Amino acid sequence: MPIKEDGTSRAKSASVGRVFNDGLSSRRDMTDRVEAVVIGAGVVGLACARRLAIAGLETIVLESEMHYGQGISSRNSEVIHAGLYYPAGSLKALLCRAGRESLYAYCEQHGVPHRQSGKWIVATTQSQIATLDQIAARASANGCREVFFLDGSQARRIEPQLCAERVLVSPRTGIIDSHALMTSLLGDLESAGGVLALGAPVTSGELRTDDILLHVGGDAPMSLTARYVINSAGLNAPEVAESMVGFPVTLVPTRCFAKGSYFSLRGKSPFSRLVYPVPEVGGLGAHLTLDLQGAARFGPDVEWVDRPDYSVDAERVERFCEAIRKYWPECDATRLFPGYAGIRPKLGTPDCFHDDFVIQGAKEHGQAGLVNLFGIESPGLTACLTIAESVAQRLGLA
Numbered sequence: 224m225p226i227k228e229d230g231t232s233r234a235k236s237a238s239v240g241r242v243f244n245d246g247l248s249s250r251r252d253m254t255d256r257v258e259a260v261v262i263g264a265g266v267v268g269l270a271c272a273r274r275l276a277i278a279g280l281e282t283i284v285l286e287s288e289m290h291y292g293q294g295i296s297s298r299n300s301e302v303i304h305a306g307l308y309y310p311a312g313s314l315k316a317l318l319c320r321a322g323r324e325s326l327y328a329y330c331e332q333h334g335v336p337h338r339q340s341g342k343w344i345v346a347t348t349q350s351q352i353a354t355l356d357q358i359a360a361r362a363s364a365n366g367c368r369e370v371f372f373l374d375g376s377q378a379r380r381i382e383p384q385l386c387a388e389r390v391l392v393s394p395r396t397g398i399i400d401s402h403a404l405m406t407s408l409l410g411d412l413e414s415a416g417g418v419l420a421l422g423a424p425v426t427s428g429e430l431r432t433d434d435i436l437l438h439v440g441g442d443a444p445m446s447l448t449a450r451y452v453i454n455s456a457g458l459n460a461p462e463v464a465e466s467m468v469g470f471p472v473t474l475v476p477t478r479c480f481a482k483g484s485y486f487s488l489r490g491k492s493p494f495s496r497l498v499y500p501v502p503e504v505g506g507l508g509a510h511l512t513l514d515l516q517g518a519a520r521f522g523p524d525v526e527w528v529d530r531p532d533y534s535v536d537a538e539r540v541e542r543f544c545e546a547i548r549k550y551w552p553e554c555d556a557t558r559l560f561p562g563y564a565g566i567r568p569k570l571g572t573p574d575c576f577h578d579d580f581v582i583q584g585a586k587e588h589g590q591a592g593l594v595n596l597f598g599i600e601s602p603g604l605t606a607c608l609t610i611a612e613s614v615a616q617r618l619g620l621a
Contacts, residue, residue: 226361227589228599234243235610241359243303243621244391244420246277249266249565253445254447254448255445255446255448255499256447256448256449256520257281257282257283257447257448257449257450258275258280258281258282258449258450258451259272259275259276259280259281259282259283259449259450259451259453260282260283260284260285260435260437260447260451260452260453261282261283261284261285261452261453261455262284262285262437262452262453262455262456262463263284263285263286263294263453263456263459263460264284264285264286264288264291264292264405264409264419264421264453264456265291265292265295265296265405265457266292266296266401266404266405266591266603266607267296267408267455267596267599267603267607267610267611268284268286268453268455268456269284269291269292269405269408269412269560269607270408270608270610270611271453271455271596271610271611271614272284272408272412272417272419272453273408273411273412273415273417273611274608274611274612274615275417275451275453275615275620276411276412276415276416276417277411277415277484278615278620279364280299280418280451280620281339281411281417282412282416282417282418282438283417283418283419283420283424283449284412284417284418284419284420284422284449285420285423285424285439286419286421286422286423286513287422287423287424287425288422289421289422290400290421291405291409291419291421292401292559292594293406294457294458295457295458295567295568295600295603296401296405296457296604297401297402297564297567298533298563298566299401299565299601299604300485300510300512300520300523300600300601301396301398301400301401301512301514301604302342302396302397302398302399302497302601302604302605303323303326303327303337303339303397303399303604303605304319304357304396304602304605305320305323305342305362305369305370305393305395306319306320306322306323306366306367306369306602306605307344307358307361307362307365307366307367307391307393308318308358308361308362308491308502309361309363309579309602310363311364311464312405313579314579314580314581314582314613315578315579315602315606316365316554317609318331318580318606318610318613319602319605319606319609320365320366320367320432320608321473321606321609322602322605322606322607322608322609322610323397323605325608325609326399326607326608327397328338328607329407329608330404331401331570333407334397334407334572335400335403335404335407336400336403336515337397337398337399337400337515338397338398338521339394339395339396339397340396340397340398340496340497340513340594341344341393341394341395341396341397341496341497342392342393342396342496342497342498342499343373343378343385343387343390343391343394343496343497343498343499344358344390344391344499344500344501345378345385345386345387345389345390345394345498345499345500345501345550346387346388346389346390346501347386347387347388347500347501347549347550348388348454349388349428350598351388351501351566352388353538354501354502354541354559355372355389355391355501355558358391358501358502359372359391360551362391365502367370367393369393369394369395370391370392370393370394370418371391371392372389372390372391372392372500373387373389373390373392374388374390374571375387375388375389376389376390377390377413382493382494382495382496382498383582384493384494384547384551384552385494385498385550385551385553386552387550392426396497397513398497398514399604400537401604404523404604404607407426408607410511411414411570414419414620417433417586420439422441422442423440423441424438424439424440424441425437425438425439425456425463425466426438426466427442427466427467427468428463428466428467428468428470428537429467429468429469429620430451430467430468430470430593431448431469431591433450433451434448434449434450434592435448435450435452435590435592435593436448437449437452441527450592451592451593451594451618452592452593452594453594454593454594454595454596455596457568457599458478458480458531458568459564460564460568460569460595460596460597460599461475461476461477461597463595464525464597467473467593468568469590470588470590470593471588471589474583474587474588476570476571476577476581476597477570477571477572477599478529478567478568478570478597478598479527479569479570479571479572480527480529480530480531480567480568481525481526481528481564481566481569482523482525482526482528482531482532482564482566482567482581483522483525483526483564483565483566483567484522484523484526484535484536484539484561484562484563484564484567485520485522485523485535485562485563485564485565486520486521486535486539486540486543486559486560486561486562486617487518487519487520487521487559487560487562488519488520488521488558489558489559489560490558490609491517491549492511492517492518492519493511493551493553494511494519494551495521496513497510497511497512497513497550498510498511498550499511500546500550507563508605509521509522509523509524509543509546509547510522511529511547515560517548519592520562521543521547522543522562523564523565523569524539524542524543524546525619527573531562531566532564532566533564533565533566535561535562535564536561536609537561540556540559540561543559544556544559562606567600567601568597568599568600569598569600570597570598577598579600579603580596580599580603580606580610581595581597581598582594582595582598582610582613582617583595583596583597584617584618591616592618594614594617594618596610596614614621
């Protein structure tokens with residue numbers, strides 16, 4: 224999802240960042256003290272900062288870019304996930320299932336554009352039906368008992384262009400304007416007295432007995448000490464943790480990058496709801512999602528890369544078409560054009576990765592007041608409010 228322009232919110236947040244940095248520019252040799260610092264202004268970082276500020280803490284968000292939400296949060300499919308796929312008891316399962324309800328409620332209360340569109344997971348062959356049954360069993364174990372099956376003929380009466388032997392229907396899946404969500408979270412943060420500092424990358428830190436020292440770069444370099452630090456730096460979260468003197472390097476996970484490209488569809492969408500194939504290793508396959516205006520896009524695929532790369536190779540269109548035609552036989556490659564690409568921060572290696580969130584607090588690393596958020600990929604958007612609540616619990620604030 225490319226960054227949407229919002230002139231008012233962008234000007235406001237840029238001004239906040241300048242005011243914060245300019246206010247300290249004449250004190251570069253001094254160390255300022257705040258109660259809480261959140262590193263990273265993506266959807267999860269903003270949700271965490273909002274939660275801390277509402278708890279009454281003086282809270283600052285440090286963002287290396289010149290606008291919020293320019294990392295992982297700007298390049299997702301904008302889906303509110305139901306929590307179907309994840310192993311029972313995993314953080315993804317627990318936080319996504321509760322997170323979808325919290326997020327729907329938040330959107331209603333704050334006027335964030337969204338729609339409960341529903342999602343179909345499609346078995347296109349008889350051999351895939353067993354996998355679909357496994358997904359249904361896992362969904363039930365995760366408390367998603369609203370799912371149900373359609374056979375192929377039932378599905379085609381509703382979606383005539385669909386090729387399917389069987390469909391698992393998830394009525395609680397939805398779509399959201401993720402930029403509007405982040406703008407709303409930022410508004411809540413600022414209303415509670417919090418501050419967003421833009422162009423403020425954390426360059427290093429030091430774990431101390433009673434607080435954490437952070438060195439911040441940018442146009443006005445500074446140092447901050449904080450009682451609480453939330454490392455929500457997305458792809459760079461392991462690097463931030465590794466830069467902190469005193470942090471056990473053995474607890475910094477190895478990361479790898481799963482690139483996912485999207486192709487957009489010209490003209491009217493063939494389907495009125497989200498359509499997903501049976502999942503693949505590292506992702507959920509080249510599925511069809513819709514935006515709130517009804518435009519369709521396909522993706523993401525999975526491409527393991529050595530470093531973040533957001534280009535979309537137009538020559539991959541035939542590979543996309545081959546996958547799409549399994550559930551939409553009439554897919555025409557000339558209607559597809561390169562959309563955008565995102566990077567999922569996997570922990571481990573492409574051959575062996577840890578497929579869950581890691582929320583690492585004092586119980587794991589021994590430093591009071593520090594929480595590292597590693598491997599926060601999908602369904603991080605859906606779970607942002609419950610991730611924030613989990614962080615607050617680890618800090619003893621809940």
